[in-house]
Amino acid sequence: MERxxxxxxxxxxxxxxxxxxxxSDPELYQREQERIFRGPxxxxxxxxxxxxxxxxxxxxxxxxxxVIVVRDGDGAVNAMVNRCAHKxxxxxFEPCGKRENFTCVYHSWTYDLKGNLTxxxxxxxxxxxxxxxxxxxxxxHGLERLRVERFHGLVFATFSETAPxxxxxxxxxxxxxxxxxxxxxxxxxxxHHQPMDNNWKLYAENVRDPYHATLLHTFxxxxxxxxxxxxxxxxxxxxxxxxxxxxxxxxxxxxGEYDGLRSVVQDFGLADPSLIASRxxxxxxxxxxxxxxxxxxIVQQISNSLAVRWLVPLGPDRCELHWALFGxxxxxxxxxxxxxxxxxxxxxxxLVSMEDGLVGELVMRGVAGDGAATSVIEMxxxxxxxxxxxxxxxxxxxxxxxxxxxxxxx
Amino acid sequence: xATPLDDAALFRRIEDFLTRCIHCIDDDRLEEWPDFxxxxxxxxxxxxxxxxxxxxxxxxxxxxxxxLKDRIASLRRANVYEPHTYRHQISALQxxxxxxxxxxxxxxxxxxxxxxxxxxxxxxxxxYLDRIVAEGDDLRFEERLVVFExxxxxxxxxxxx
Numbered sequence: 001m002e003r004x005x006x007x008x009x010x011x012x013x014x015x016x017x018x019x020x021x022x023x024s025d026p027e028l029y030q031r032e033q034e035r036i037f038r039g040p041x042x043x044x045x046x047x048x049x050x051x052x053x054x055x056x057x058x059x060x061x062x063x064x065x066x067v068i069v070v071r072d073g074d075g076a077v078n079a080m081v082n083r084c085a086h087k088x089x090x091x092x093f094e095p096c097g098k099r100e101n102f103t104c105v106y107h108s109w110t111y112d113l114k115g116n117l118t119x120x121x122x123x124x125x126x127x128x129x130x131x132x133x134x135x136x137x138x139x140x141h142g143l144e145r146l147r148v149e150r151f152h153g154l155v156f157a158t159f160s161e162t163a164p165x166x167x168x169x170x171x172x173x174x175x176x177x178x179x180x181x182x183x184x185x186x187x188x189x190x191x192h193h194q195p196m197d198n199n200w201k202l203y204a205e206n207v208r209d210p211y212h213a214t215l216l217h218t219f220x221x222x223x224x225x226x227x228x229x230x231x232x233x234x235x236x237x238x239x240x241x242x243x244x245x246x247x248x249x250x251x252x253x254x255x256g257e258y259d260g261l262r263s264v265v266q267d268f269g270l271a272d273p274s275l276i277a278s279r280x281x282x283x284x285x286x287x288x289x290x291x292x293x294x295x296x297x298i299v300q301q302i303s304n305s306l307a308v309r310w311l312v313p314l315g316p317d318r319c320e321l322h323w324a325l326f327g328x329x330x331x332x333x334x335x336x337x338x339x340x341x342x343x344x345x346x347x348x349x350x351l352v353s354m355e356d357g358l359v360g361e362l363v364m365r366g367v368a369g370d371g372a373a374t375s376v377i378e379m380x381x382x383x384x385x386x387x388x389x390x391x392x393x394x395x396x397x398x399x400x401x402x403x404x405x406x407x408x409x410x
Numbered sequence: 411x412a413t414p415l416d417d418a419a420l421f422r423r424i425e426d427f428l429t430r431c432i433h434c435i436d437d438d439r440l441e442e443w444p445d446f447x448x449x450x451x452x453x454x455x456x457x458x459x460x461x462x463x464x465x466x467x468x469x470x471x472x473x474x475x476x477x478l479k480d481r482i483a484s485l486r487r488a489n490v491y492e493p494h495t496y497r498h499q500i501s502a503l504q505x506x507x508x509x510x511x512x513x514x515x516x517x518x519x520x521x522x523x524x525x526x527x528x529x530x531x532x533x534x535x536x537x538y539l540d541r542i543v544a545e546g547d548d549l550r551f552e553e554r555l556v557v558f559e560x561x562x563x564x565x566x567x568x569x570x571x
Binding site: 095188189190191192193194195196197216218219270271272274275320325336340341343344347348349351354355357358361 | 455456457459460463465466467468469470471472473474476477479480481483484488489490491492561562563564565566567568
């Protein structure tokens with residue numbers, strides 16, 4: 001196999017330096033498809049509530065590869081590559097729906113909900129002429145199937161036979177946060193879809209970076225929703241591949257650390273503070289928890305705003321972030337209204353999240369043409385480990401690159 | 411729509427109201443924009459995908475003039491984005507009188523976004539579903555539902571549609 005060292009040379013400082021070529025190099029992008037997206041990683045595909053009945057399906061992508069996720073007659077959830085075994089056409093182009101089977105529009109090859117090829121049009125020919133060879137076996141030409149695991153209503157899939165089982169892949173800390181947020185039946189509130197003109201890894205870095213949160217997103221700090229002077233910390237999972245950044249609003253102890261920074265505009269008050277009205281939902285005091293699951297899944301709790309986000313690369317210089325916001329089926333009307341109102345904080349028009357769409361593009365433009373130059377990622381040290389009582393750190397960003405380098409052999 | 415408005419002068423007045431509102435946005439007089447709404451109001455920008463599937467999530471959802479003012483204050487003072495302007499086109503207005511003196515209005519919109527660097531794009535198209543009432547001598551939106559056609563929002567949305 002071709003050595004990746006031929007593609008790029010990683011600086012000797014390790015994960016504190018990231019060569020900018022990783023955000024634009026088309027050969028690295030191809031290697032990511034093989035080593036990361038089709039490698040030993042698990043990818044979020046759907047919420048089980050999106051697949052309520054037999055035949056309920058959703059289309060998605062893992063890296064560049066289109067996939068279908070569907071519930072079959074046994075109640076199982078299957079994931080298959082969305083590509084006819086005959087000539088390669090996508091067999092399903094709706095985002096979601098309900099089907100008894102999947103029939104390719106091109107030549108009417110039909111697959112069941114498990115991906116088995118069931119009929120081939122004119123298989124025996126017409127008037128005894130044409131048709132498929134006698135030894136053509138339907139069973140040899142099903143859709144390519146993925147391994148699927150479900151956990152607390154989340155559906156994940158992998159192309160890999162060697163990826164560990166999902167909960168082992170996640171590790172106990174990540175499992176605990178999913179159990180915490182998906183502890184009862186959920187209700188889907190809706191989707192956001194946000195394409196951005198930046199490499200997918202710039203968003204992967206951004207969402208693992210608590211250092212920027214209150215500096216770039218000034219709405220947060222101004223209204224004391226989240227400052228680094230609150231109690232909080234970073235929990236690292238699986239050697240840094242995954243992380244949780246959490247904070248507890250009730251513990252604000254601001255002592256002047258933000259004085260003079262752009263993020264604090266002292267006289268900025270809300271005309272209608274109902275925007276940030278919130279209700280504690282758990283006894284742990286955690287009011288913000290951002291969890292990443294390597295490589296591209298994010299679980300979000302920002303006050304009462306809950307979401308799963310997933311990132312899909314669209315070539316080296318573009319990606320799309322998808323969001324599914326949810327509440328709980330037993331929410332009362334006031335709670336539901338509160339979640340919807342707080343959704344003003346997130347998404348492409350989110351008062352505290354819109355800038356994330358901007359900074360990736362600023363980096364893309366800033367690093368263009370200088371692939372050998374590197375970033376400097378040393379806030380909070382040079383290693384990858386969990387921290388309590390401090391989020392002035394980039395340890396989880398280093399963790400991402402640790403996982404990336406291991407898989408990419410860089 | 412059930413009963414179209416059979417009053418040309420009133421139709422013109424509503425059309426003028428809608429036009430003044432988009433000029434206010436396109437001319438960057440955003441501080442005046444909340445005054446097009448009643449004190450208790452609803453302004454919501456939602457994708458056609460969510461709207462058609464009965465999912466309540468919008469990308470922007472305000473239920474008071476105060477929240478609209480907060481959006482503008484945040485845009486001016488807190489949020490960070492690459493400077494840009496909109497140019498709205500509106501068309502296909504239909505007006506239906508409702509009981510109690512309100513009007514249900516529907517129109518199409520197209521917003522071309524121009525970045526200060528010069529790049530232009532069709533940023534959004536869709537429909538306005540409005541509920542308009544008379545307040546004093548003027549009209550106001552009691553509700554403005556903006557249903558955008560694409561399910562995507564490119565990079566970020568900060569200026570109201």
